[in-house]
Amino acid sequence: MGMTLAERILAKAAGRQEVSAGEFVVADIDLALLHDIFAAQVFDMLGEVGVDRVSDPDKVVVVIDHLVPAPSAEAAALHQRIRKHVARAGIKAFYDAGEGICHQLLPERGHVRPGMLIVGTDSHTTTYGALGAGGTGIGTSDMVYALATGRLWFRVPETVRFEMFGELAPWVSWKDVILHLAGRFGADAAQYRAMEFGGPAVKSADMSSRLTVANMAVEMGAKFGLFAADEITDAYLRDHGGVGAEPFGPDQDADYEAVHEILLSALPPQVAMPHEVDRVGSIVDVEGLRIDQAFIGSCTNGRIEDLRVAADVLRGKQIASGVRLLVVPASRRVLQEALDSGVLATLVDAGASVLPPGCGPCFGGHGGLLAPGERCIGTHNRNFVGRMGSTDAEIYLGSPATVAASALAGHLADPRHLEVTNA
Amino acid sequence: MxxxxxxxxxxxxxxxxxxxxxxxxxxxxxxxxxxxxxxxESVNPSFASEVAQGDVIVAGRNFGCGSSRETAVENLKALGVACVVAESFGRIFMRNAIALGLPVVVCAGIRGVFEDGDRIEVDLATGRIVNVGSGSELRGDALPAEMLEILEAGGILAVLRKQRGG
Incomplete structure (x- = not known):
């Protein structure tokens, strides 16, 4: 029997010819990611267990991205501790405050390659599946074990495959696709399982779109959200780090728990409604609801492609009065590219506030939180109660086009109704 | 342990x-x-102040979905929660529970059989669950041996200490 992508990745990491779903394996970790919320704690815990060095510092990446710039003296002190730990551990791949979000930086700076097994102290580590890598979130204790030994136990997951057909309509994006899947199949549809995305429509999905989809696979419970590595992956890798990659995909006769066929052609823009990511509907059903804040950013949709779409919507126009539009580029490179290409000027001219590269208000720490009774639409990945400040605020999730259109209108708005000038 | x-x-x-x-x-x-x-506090504001050592959480589907934060498990342990039985768990929450030595059991149909304040008996090794008041009995999934082993050691760091001869 052939292997799914998840089985191929875990077989390789476990040093085995073949593994199949349901087995437990002890696997070698190719890359471990820590960010500022948990990094200092993990290093402290390592010390408490009596481990004075990580098993391979070259397989560790540390990113300061959540509390950026430090919103308090405590956060600043946390960052200080992280810098000391990183220097002491001899970790070279360290991205300090302002470089960007971990899940943008790892692909962008060439750390991720097809077939790798990557663990991170962050649930959105599934993002690396966009490049055919098995990325998954773990807690701090498991991370301590992984850093100490270079290995970790895994249950080989069953795989649910999504075959995508058709072409997306104008102003509809892969963010709408993954929101649609969450709504249609549910927040636990891929619980303990891997998701594999394939089919003809995926061939035309650029890397930015694949990163968005793989990022949100975890919102359906997935352990991995995987795309086969193809010529788009190869081109992305050449552009980001220099060395391309051979195709890497599942075997033809792989065994799937389920295969779903999804037609994209008739899909309208989607929004997730408060307070669950799988409470999803068409923008048409909620159009007109007044908003206080619009947020474009996050590891889901803070890339240059996303900012460009927003700029196309907002060019030459002004956002509605009473609406705060926050734009948070996912990395310094994204910010630089937006600056050089004029995208940033377009957004600022339209009334956007630009925040430094990082997680921004997405996880509710700082940088644009919500008051009781306020409503926000963002391009991020979670709309849980209290996620962005008050527990009495409402968060909607949508694509960059939908969020920009809503900022312009002052209420939830369908980007397909826009008249775009000078695009 | x-x-x-x-x-x-x-x-x-x-x-x-x-x-x-x-x-x-x-x-x-x-x-x-x-x-x-x-x-x-956003779900049941009295929970944190009234939960007592040894209490058990019975939940529906997808308990602990969301982020990788291990504090979700650590907080429950700090409040004295002895065990969580749910229809299903968020993957990382379940992994973290094992890593921190908090017993978890997956049991289909559990939510409909218990109300707040009922008394529950849970047998981890067999998955047998009893509502002491009503006498209802359910069979949850017994934990795989690999996970039970970590749980019984007291968590993944206890395993690590043991492997390092500490």
Missing amino acids: PEDRFAGRVWGFDDDINTDALSPGQYAVDPVEVRKLHVL
Whole structure:
């Protein structure tokens, strides 16, 4: 029997010819990611267990991205501790405050390659599946074990495959696709399982779109959200780090728990409604609801492609009065590219506030939180109660086009109704 | 080291209890003494102040969905929760529970059989679950041997210490 992508990745990491779903394996970790919320704690815990060095510092990446710039003296002190730990551990791949979000930086700076097994102290580590890598979130204790030994136990997951057909309509994006899947199949549809995305429509999905989809696979419970590595992956890798990659995909006769066929052609823009990511509907059903804040950013949709779409919507126009539009580029490179290409000027001219590269208000720490009774639409990945400040605020999730259109209108708005000038 | 059998008072929760509810983001880097006061405050404001040592959570589907924050598990342990039985768990929450030595059992149909305040008996090794008041009995999934082993050692760091001869 052939292997799914998840089985191929875990077989390789476990040093085995073949593994199949349901087995437990002890696997070698190719890359471990820590960010500022948990990094200092993990290093402290390592010390408490009596481990004075990580098993391979070259397989560790540390990113300061959540509390950026430090919103308090405590956060600043946390960052200080992280810098000391990183220097002491001899970790070279360290991205300090302002470089960007971990899940943008790892692909962008060439750390991720097809077939790798990557663990991170962050649930959105599934993002690396966009490049055919098995990325998954773990807690701090498991991370301590992984850093100490270079290995970790895994249950080989069953795989649910999504075959995508058709072409997306104008102003509809892969963010709408993954929101649609969450709504249609549910927040636990891929619980303990891997998701594999394939089919003809995926061939035309650029890397930015694949990163968005793989990022949100975890919102359906997935352990991995995987795309086969193809010529788009190869081109992305050449552009980001220099060395391309051979195709890497599942075997033809792989065994799937389920295969779903999804037609994209008739899909309208989607929004997730408060307070669950799988409470999803068409923008048409909620159009007109007044908003206080619009947020474009996050590891889901803070890339240059996303900012460009927003700029196309907002060019030459002004956002509605009473609406705060926050734009948070996912990395310094994204910010630089937006600056050089004029995208940033377009957004600022339209009334956007630009925040430094990082997680921004997405996880509710700082940088644009919500008051009781306020409503926000963002391009991020979670709309849980209290996620962005008050527990009495409402968060909607949508694509960059939908969020920009809503900022312009002052209420939830369908980007397909826009008249775009000078695009 | 956790035992294999528990008896306790039940706190019931519905589907999709997420890690933001179990460990709100704004207290992410606060000490556990602060964090535990806010556990589930957006769902059941009296839970954190009234839950007692040895109580058991009975929940619907997808308990602990959301982020990788281990504090979601650590907070429950700090409040004295002895075990969580749910229709299903968020993957990382379940992994973290094993890593921290908090017993968890997956049991289909569990949510409909328990109300707040009921008494529950749980046998981890067999998955047998009893509502002491009504006499209803359910069979949850016994934990795989690999996970039970980590749980019985007291968590992944206890395993690590043992491997290092400590």
